[in-house]
Amino acid sequence: QKEVEQNSGPLSVPEGAIASLNCTYSDRVSQSFFWYRQYSGKSPELIMSIYSNGDKEDGRFTAQLNKASQYVSLLIRDSQPSDSATYLCAVRSNFGNEKLTFGTGTRLTIIP
Protein backbone atom coordinates (compact mmCIF):
# COMPACT_ATOMS: atom_id res chain seq x y z
CA GLN A 1 0.00 0.00 0.00
CA LYS A 2 1.61 3.20 -1.18
CA GLU A 3 1.15 5.87 1.46
CA VAL A 4 1.55 9.61 1.65
CA GLU A 5 1.70 10.95 5.18
CA GLN A 6 1.08 14.47 6.39
CA ASN A 7 0.55 16.01 9.78
CA SER A 8 -3.15 16.88 9.79
CA GLY A 9 -2.62 19.97 11.93
CA PRO A 10 -4.08 22.40 12.51
CA LEU A 11 -0.95 24.47 12.03
CA SER A 12 -1.26 28.07 13.18
CA VAL A 13 1.23 30.65 11.91
CA PRO A 14 1.27 34.43 12.53
CA GLU A 15 0.75 36.64 9.51
CA GLY A 16 4.07 37.49 7.87
CA ALA A 17 5.86 34.43 9.25
CA ILE A 18 7.05 31.33 7.37
CA ALA A 19 4.71 28.34 7.26
CA SER A 20 6.40 24.95 6.89
CA LEU A 21 4.42 21.94 5.69
CA ASN A 22 5.85 18.44 5.53
CA CYS A 23 5.06 15.21 3.72
CA THR A 24 6.62 11.75 3.58
CA TYR A 25 5.91 9.03 1.07
CA SER A 26 6.51 5.29 1.03
CA ASP A 27 6.93 4.44 -2.67
CA ARG A 28 10.61 4.84 -3.56
CA VAL A 29 9.96 4.87 -7.31
CA SER A 30 7.74 7.95 -7.11
CA GLN A 31 9.07 10.64 -9.39
CA SER A 32 6.93 13.75 -9.16
CA PHE A 33 5.43 15.53 -6.21
CA PHE A 34 2.74 18.15 -6.03
CA TRP A 35 1.33 20.53 -3.50
CA TYR A 36 -2.31 21.43 -3.87
CA ARG A 37 -4.22 24.01 -1.85
CA GLN A 38 -7.82 23.21 -0.99
CA TYR A 39 -10.21 25.71 0.52
CA SER A 40 -13.14 24.26 2.42
CA GLY A 41 -15.69 22.79 0.03
CA LYS A 42 -13.58 23.58 -3.01
CA SER A 43 -11.41 21.59 -5.39
CA PRO A 44 -7.64 21.08 -5.12
CA GLU A 45 -5.69 23.91 -6.73
CA LEU A 46 -2.13 23.24 -7.90
CA ILE A 47 0.44 25.36 -6.05
CA MET A 48 3.79 23.73 -6.77
CA SER A 49 5.28 20.72 -8.46
CA ILE A 50 8.78 19.30 -8.01
CA TYR A 51 10.63 16.28 -9.36
CA SER A 52 14.33 16.94 -8.73
CA ASN A 53 16.11 16.84 -5.40
CA GLY A 54 16.61 20.25 -3.87
CA ASP A 55 14.57 23.42 -3.77
CA LYS A 56 12.18 24.96 -6.26
CA GLU A 57 10.91 28.48 -5.69
CA ASP A 58 7.86 30.22 -7.12
CA GLY A 59 7.04 33.58 -5.59
CA ARG A 60 6.36 33.12 -1.87
CA PHE A 61 6.35 29.32 -2.20
CA THR A 62 9.34 26.98 -2.03
CA ALA A 63 9.07 23.22 -2.48
CA GLN A 64 11.87 21.04 -1.15
CA LEU A 65 12.47 17.44 -2.16
CA ASN A 66 14.75 14.81 -0.64
CA LYS A 67 14.27 11.50 -2.42
CA ALA A 68 16.77 9.66 -0.23
CA SER A 69 14.69 10.50 2.83
CA GLN A 70 11.40 10.24 0.89
CA TYR A 71 10.45 13.66 2.13
CA VAL A 72 8.92 16.69 0.47
CA SER A 73 8.05 20.02 2.07
CA LEU A 74 6.42 23.32 1.23
CA LEU A 75 7.50 26.65 2.69
CA ILE A 76 5.23 29.68 2.47
CA ARG A 77 7.02 32.96 3.14
CA ASP A 78 5.30 36.15 4.30
CA SER A 79 2.15 34.17 5.16
CA GLN A 80 -1.13 35.92 4.43
CA PRO A 81 -4.61 35.24 5.85
CA SER A 82 -5.63 34.13 2.35
CA ASP A 83 -3.12 31.27 2.68
CA SER A 84 -5.38 29.70 5.31
CA ALA A 85 -6.47 26.42 3.72
CA THR A 86 -5.73 22.70 3.70
CA TYR A 87 -2.56 21.81 1.84
CA LEU A 88 -2.51 18.45 0.10
CA CYS A 89 0.66 16.61 -0.77
CA ALA A 90 0.29 14.36 -3.82
CA VAL A 91 2.69 11.83 -5.28
CA ARG A 92 2.58 10.70 -8.86
CA SER A 93 2.93 7.03 -9.68
CA ASN A 94 5.30 6.08 -12.46
CA PHE A 95 3.02 3.37 -13.77
CA GLY A 96 -0.13 3.26 -15.82
CA ASN A 97 -1.43 6.75 -16.45
CA GLU A 98 0.20 8.11 -13.39
CA LYS A 99 -2.53 8.51 -10.83
CA LEU A 100 -1.96 10.81 -7.90
CA THR A 101 -1.89 9.47 -4.36
CA PHE A 102 -2.85 12.14 -1.85
CA GLY A 103 -2.08 12.66 1.79
CA THR A 104 -4.83 13.62 4.20
CA GLY A 105 -3.73 17.24 4.09
CA THR A 106 -2.48 19.77 6.64
CA ARG A 107 -4.89 22.47 7.75
CA LEU A 108 -3.06 25.80 7.92
CA THR A 109 -4.42 28.86 9.70
CA ILE A 110 -2.70 32.23 9.35
CA ILE A 111 -3.38 34.41 12.37
CA PRO A 112 -3.66 38.15 11.58
Added chain:
Amino acid sequence: EPEVTQTPSHQVTQMGQEVILRCVPISNHLYFYWYRQILGQKVEFLVSFYNNEISEKSEIFDDQFSVERPDGSNFTLKIRSTKLEDSAMYFCASRGDRSSEDRPQHFGDGTRLSIL
Protein backbone atom coordinates in the same frame (compact mmCIF):
# COMPACT_ATOMS: atom_id res chain seq x y z
CA GLU B 1 -6.73 30.27 -18.44
CA PRO B 2 -8.32 27.00 -19.64
CA GLU B 3 -10.06 24.99 -16.96
CA VAL B 4 -11.81 21.71 -16.31
CA THR B 5 -15.56 22.19 -15.95
CA GLN B 6 -17.92 19.84 -14.15
CA THR B 7 -21.70 19.62 -14.04
CA PRO B 8 -23.83 19.58 -12.02
CA SER B 9 -22.23 21.26 -9.02
CA HIS B 10 -24.59 19.39 -6.69
CA GLN B 11 -26.56 16.22 -7.38
CA VAL B 12 -29.10 14.73 -4.97
CA THR B 13 -30.25 11.20 -5.79
CA GLN B 14 -32.26 8.47 -4.15
CA MET B 15 -30.36 5.34 -3.18
CA GLY B 16 -30.48 2.74 -5.95
CA GLN B 17 -30.84 5.30 -8.72
CA GLU B 18 -28.36 5.84 -11.52
CA VAL B 19 -26.38 9.05 -11.67
CA ILE B 20 -24.15 10.54 -14.38
CA LEU B 21 -21.53 13.13 -13.54
CA ARG B 22 -20.19 15.20 -16.40
CA CYS B 23 -16.82 16.77 -17.08
CA VAL B 24 -15.32 18.80 -19.89
CA PRO B 25 -11.52 18.46 -19.66
CA ILE B 26 -9.10 21.10 -20.90
CA SER B 27 -9.32 20.97 -24.67
CA ASN B 28 -5.81 19.79 -25.62
CA HIS B 29 -5.45 17.35 -22.73
CA LEU B 30 -5.20 13.64 -23.40
CA TYR B 31 -5.41 11.96 -19.99
CA PHE B 32 -8.50 12.06 -17.83
CA TYR B 33 -9.16 11.08 -14.25
CA TRP B 34 -11.89 10.79 -11.68
CA TYR B 35 -11.22 11.17 -7.97
CA ARG B 36 -13.55 11.33 -5.04
CA GLN B 37 -13.34 12.87 -1.59
CA ILE B 38 -15.66 11.74 1.17
CA LEU B 39 -16.32 14.56 3.63
CA GLY B 40 -13.34 14.98 5.97
CA GLN B 41 -11.24 12.35 4.20
CA LYS B 42 -8.45 12.31 1.65
CA VAL B 43 -8.80 12.62 -2.10
CA GLU B 44 -8.93 9.10 -3.57
CA PHE B 45 -8.18 7.96 -7.11
CA LEU B 46 -10.99 6.18 -8.94
CA VAL B 47 -10.01 5.75 -12.57
CA SER B 48 -7.78 7.01 -15.35
CA PHE B 49 -8.72 7.11 -19.03
CA TYR B 50 -6.61 7.49 -22.15
CA ASN B 51 -7.15 6.81 -25.82
CA ASN B 52 -10.79 5.90 -25.23
CA GLU B 53 -10.16 3.22 -22.68
CA ILE B 54 -9.60 2.77 -18.96
CA SER B 55 -5.89 2.58 -18.21
CA GLU B 56 -6.07 2.08 -14.46
CA LYS B 57 -8.76 1.79 -11.82
CA SER B 58 -8.82 1.51 -8.04
CA GLU B 59 -10.59 -0.99 -5.82
CA ILE B 60 -13.31 1.58 -5.30
CA PHE B 61 -14.16 1.52 -9.00
CA ASP B 62 -16.26 -1.64 -9.02
CA ASP B 63 -18.88 -2.88 -11.49
CA GLN B 64 -21.30 -0.15 -10.42
CA PHE B 65 -19.01 2.48 -11.95
CA SER B 66 -18.30 3.21 -15.58
CA VAL B 67 -16.69 6.00 -17.57
CA GLU B 68 -17.21 7.16 -21.08
CA ARG B 69 -16.02 9.81 -23.50
CA PRO B 70 -19.10 9.98 -25.71
CA ASP B 71 -17.79 12.78 -27.93
CA GLY B 72 -14.66 14.88 -28.36
CA SER B 73 -15.23 17.02 -25.31
CA ASN B 74 -17.22 15.30 -22.55
CA PHE B 75 -15.97 12.74 -20.05
CA THR B 76 -18.61 11.11 -17.85
CA LEU B 77 -18.73 9.00 -14.71
CA LYS B 78 -21.79 6.82 -14.25
CA ILE B 79 -22.79 5.12 -11.03
CA ARG B 80 -25.37 2.49 -11.90
CA SER B 81 -27.09 1.85 -8.57
CA THR B 82 -26.05 4.39 -5.99
CA LYS B 83 -25.40 3.53 -2.35
CA LEU B 84 -25.34 5.78 0.69
CA GLU B 85 -21.55 5.45 0.85
CA ASP B 86 -21.22 6.94 -2.64
CA SER B 87 -22.00 10.35 -1.12
CA ALA B 88 -18.86 12.42 -1.73
CA MET B 89 -17.30 15.17 -3.82
CA TYR B 90 -16.30 13.82 -7.21
CA PHE B 91 -13.48 15.58 -9.01
CA CYS B 92 -12.57 15.28 -12.65
CA ALA B 93 -8.97 16.04 -13.62
CA SER B 94 -7.03 16.17 -16.85
CA ARG B 95 -3.46 16.62 -17.99
CA GLY B 96 -1.57 17.10 -21.20
CA ASP B 97 0.92 14.86 -22.94
CA ARG B 98 3.96 13.14 -21.51
CA SER B 99 6.50 15.69 -22.71
CA SER B 100 6.34 17.82 -19.57
CA GLU B 101 8.33 16.34 -16.71
CA ASP B 102 5.97 17.59 -14.06
CA ARG B 103 2.77 16.59 -15.92
CA PRO B 104 0.43 18.17 -13.37
CA GLN B 105 -3.21 17.28 -13.24
CA HIS B 106 -5.72 20.11 -13.23
CA PHE B 107 -8.91 19.62 -11.26
CA GLY B 108 -12.45 20.76 -11.91
CA ASP B 109 -14.59 22.37 -9.22
CA GLY B 110 -16.22 19.03 -8.41
CA THR B 111 -19.73 17.63 -8.13
CA ARG B 112 -21.14 17.14 -4.66
CA LEU B 113 -23.14 13.90 -4.79
CA SER B 114 -25.65 13.34 -2.00
CA ILE B 115 -27.40 9.97 -1.79
CA LEU B 116 -30.60 9.88 0.24
